[in-house]
Amino acid sequence: MKAKKLIWKQFLFPIIGLIVILIIGFVGYMVIDGYTPLESLYMLVIMFSTIGFQEVHPLSPEGRIFTIILIVSGFTLGFYFIGKLSSFFLEGELAKLLKIKRMNKALDQFSDHYIVCGYGKTGKRVIEELLHKGRKVVLIESDPERNDKLKDFFHKNLVHLVGDATSDEVLKQAGIDRARILIAVLATDAENLFVTLSAKDLNKKVKVIARVEDSNSISKFKKAGADYVISQIDIATDRIISLATSSIDFFSFVEFADGKEELRNHHFKLVEIREGSELIGKTYREANIPQQTNLIVIGCYLTTSELQVNPKADDIIHLGDKLLVFGTQDEIQSLRKIGKKSSTQEIVEM
Secondary structure, eight states, rough: HHHHHHHHHHHHHHHHHHHHHHHHHHHHHHHHHHOOHHHHHHHHHHHHHHHHOOOSSSHHHHHHHHHHHHHHHHHHHHHHHHHHHHHHHHSSSHHHHHHHHHHHHHHTOOSEEEEEEEHHHHHHHHHHHHHHOOOOEEEEOOOOOHHHTTHHHHHTTTEEEOOTTOOOOHHHHTTTTOOSSSOOOSSHHHHHHHHHHHHHHHHHTTTEEEEEESSSGGGHHHHHOOOEEHHHHHHHHHHHHHHHSSSSOOOHHHHHHHHGGGGGGGGEEEEETTTOOOOTTTTHHHHHHHHHHHHEEEEESSSSSEEEOOOOOOOOTTTOOEEEEEEEHHHHHHHHHHTTTOSSOEEEEE
């Protein structure tokens, strides 16, 4: 919500109330005691300024009762207005509005940013990692308790919006038309599905990553336009199978790499081999990727099959293959150049 709207919301009722009392008083004196417009205005001025001059003409009993009602109503509203004004300056309302103004200014400059819907355990971790990598993030959260915890959290690359992520207006405020990726990690599959539909309706180019609790809902998310659907049950199952059937656990390596400060700048990414690359037709031994780029080749998505983990030295690299690698951004950029990576080609970040 804009700062000006919040200010109006704070003071709209007392301002309207004061105007209504003045209109009633102005008309009332003319109707009850036959005052002229100027005399009626004069009575209102001396009354609310508390100067205490004598009334223009003696008031009738009805006029005195009317005056008592005006005084009580006016002073009640005045004390209410003073209370709101004191709260505005002394209880941090002004600071909140200034923060919102700075937030809106920063948000207007955001583009190619990430929108995270939900600040639960998953959302909190996702935001921490994105901020660590220097990404610009807009968080949308509706839970009052979570928003209260976030009120004192500041980061130059984070904008925190209080609102319902399923609302088109809130998504527009978050800059959905300029966003790169939307991550839906709300409490229920229904909410995440609705956010996916809304996001794709507002910006067909935005990449949507959605979390699902029920793996049976994955097909619905795909139909809704989600680019990536993450099922926590499937991830847990893969982890168990990995532990049960292999002496090497890929998931443990990911956790290990994530926990080591010296590896925090390393990433998993897919790099596509494009037309004109010197790697096409070569074996992995001939390509010598680790020596050329210092990258670790974890696997390869072939054009004819699913992910092939740990490709063999004699396997041939083909046009369109996507190499899953692990390394720093500079090292990955080196492989992009060798793979003739187009500047407009999307990089899938793991």
